[in-house]
Amino acid sequence: MKKIFIIFITVLLMLWPVAAFAHGVDINYQTKTAVEIVAKFDTGQPVSGAQVIVYAPDNPTEPWVTGKADENGRYIFTPDPSKPGTWDVQVRLAGHGGVVHVPVGGDNTAASGSTGYGTIQIVVMSACVIWGFIGTALYFGRRKS
Amino acid sequence: MKKTVNLAAGIVLLLFLLAISGCNSGASDETGQQAQQSAQKTGTLQFIANGEDFVRQGFVSKDGWAITFDHVYVNLSDITAYQADPPYDAHAGGAVQAQNKAALAGTYTVDLALGDENADPILVGEVTDAVSGHYNAISWKMIRATEGPAEGYSMMIKGMAEKDGQTVDFTIKDEQEYLYTGGDYVGDERKGVLQEGGTANVEMTFHFDHIFGDAETPLEDELNTGAPGFKPFASIAKNGRVDVDMATLESMITQEDYQKLQAMLPTLGHVGEGHCNVEKL
Numbered sequence: 001m002k003k004i005f006i007i008f009i010t011v012l013l014m015l016w017p018v019a020a021f022a023h024g025v026d027i028n029y030q031t032k033t034a035v036e037i038v039a040k041f042d043t044g045q046p047v048s049g050a051q052v053i054v055y056a057p058d059n060p061t062e063p064w065v066t067g068k069a070d071e072n073g074r075y076i077f078t079p080d081p082s083k084p085g086t087w088d089v090q091v092r093l094a095g096h097g098g099v100v101h102v103p104v105g106g107d108n109t110a111a112s113g114s115t116g117y118g119t120i121q122i123v124v125m126s127a128c129v130i131w132g133f134i135g136t137a138l139y140f141g142r143r144k145s
Numbered sequence: 146m147k148k149t150v151n152l153a154a155g156i157v158l159l160l161f162l163l164a165i166s167g168c169n170s171g172a173s174d175e176t177g178q179q180a181q182q183s184a185q186k187t188g189t190l191q192f193i194a195n196g197e198d199f200v201r202q203g204f205v206s207k208d209g210w211a212i213t214f215d216h217v218y219v220n221l222s223d224i225t226a227y228q229a230d231p232p233y234d235a236h237a238g239g240a241v242q243a244q245n246k247a248a249l250a251g252t253y254t255v256d257l258a259l260g261d262e263n264a265d266p267i268l269v270g271e272v273t274d275a276v277s278g279h280y281n282a283i284s285w286k287m288i289r290a291t292e293g294p295a296e297g298y299s300m301m302i303k304g305m306a307e308k309d310g311q312t313v314d315f316t317i318k319d320e321q322e323y324l325y326t327g328g329d330y331v332g333d334e335r336k337g338v339l340q341e342g343g344t345a346n347v348e349m350t351f352h353f354d355h356i357f358g359d360a361e362t363p364l365e366d367e368l369n370t371g372a373p374g375f376k377p378f379a380s381i382a383k384n385g386r387v388d389v390d391m392a393t394l395e396s397m398i399t400q401e402d403y404q405k406l407q408a409m410l411p412t413l414g415h416v417g418e419g420h421c422n423v424e425k426l
Binding site: 041042043055060061086088090092094095096097098099101 | 231232279328329331332335338352354362366367368417418419420
């Protein structure tokens with residue numbers, strides 16, 4: 001009987017924290033890169049309330065998202081990083097407008113890819129590294145023999 | 146034993162180099178094939194000239210003149226659309242960088258006022274074997290016509306203005322030549338995206354409210370403060386008519402009005418609502 005009581009209390013204590021966290025909040029985070037557009041007229045005045053249309057690089061004809069600039073001509077959107085390339089953002093107000101081109105993701109990869117080494121240079125460098133390993137192996141192999 | 150090891154190492158190195166070389170050669174072949182396929186994917190690219198509803202339907206100038214147009218001739222040449230990479234920045238100017246272009250040969254005198262008030266913009270011409278892709282830049286020249294109704298001028302505007310019972314028949318001619326270069330079309334729809342076997346269009350847009358102003362736009366708007374309006378032309382009308390080119394106009398209106406007009410004339414060319422870079426030729 002005493003044993004059953006102890007088990008009961010133990011189970012109760014195990015359940016208690018579950019009840020305590022029933023109204024808890026599960027918070028996760030994910031970092032994303034947002035793009036801020038600020039549109040101004042040539043005079044420096046903000047293009048307040050301008051219509052904004054964002055086109056993703058994989059579909060240049062259909063808007064990816066549309067919105068409105070705030071009173072300071074500012075608009076923020078978060079491009080989908082799985083769609084690398086040039087994102088086009090069109091801003092219009094009362095017959096005035098323009099398009100700004102925002103490079104996203106892929107360009108960075110391309111930039112890091114273009115390190116300035118040519119294909120031949122890379123091949124020669126790789127060959128040198130491999131030969132270094134082989135040479136080292138041969139050196140130690142000779143000492144043993 | 147030493148020779149055998151060296152020989153083995155040499156073979157390993159040779160195989161490695163061949164492997165890299167082989168991969169590289171495969172990539173080149175692939176790129177070549179893609180380029181060839183891309184070259185084969187073509188469609189029809191149409192070139193449109195649009196004077197907008199201002200020209201087709203008429204409008205009221207900033208100083209209250211109701212203006213309608215009989216003919217608005219622009220003489221266009223060297224019309225070229227580009228798949229610009231990087232995208233063209235009209236503010237920065239310079240030449241368009243593009244691997245694929247589509248160009249209309251010849252010179253075209255286009256009447257932007259052709260048709261009724263609901264007429265479509267004018268089809269100037271088309272290229273039926275344009276490489277598919279996004280034509281995100283366009284350039285064209287507006288040069289003096291050597292024949293036709295606008296002979297001697299790059300632009301000729303004929304119409305009628307009316308205010309408070311007074312009417313003025315006007316002909317305004319511009320002999321200056323221009324090179325316009327614009328980037329992406331700015332408007333309700335996206336233009337210039339040409340699919341294989343499809344048809345797309347690019348547009349040369351002309352904003353005539355830049356000359357006369359627009360009563361439906363606030364007077365303090367830059368558009369209206371910069372526009373000379375119709376009053377300078379009305380003030381030199383004789384017997385209800387005015388027929389001037391820029392050379393004769395300079396001595397007939399105030400320097401302030403003339404300078405405003407000279408500042409606005411190069412800004413007529415647009416891509417939809419997007420501004421173009423302009424050079425006087």
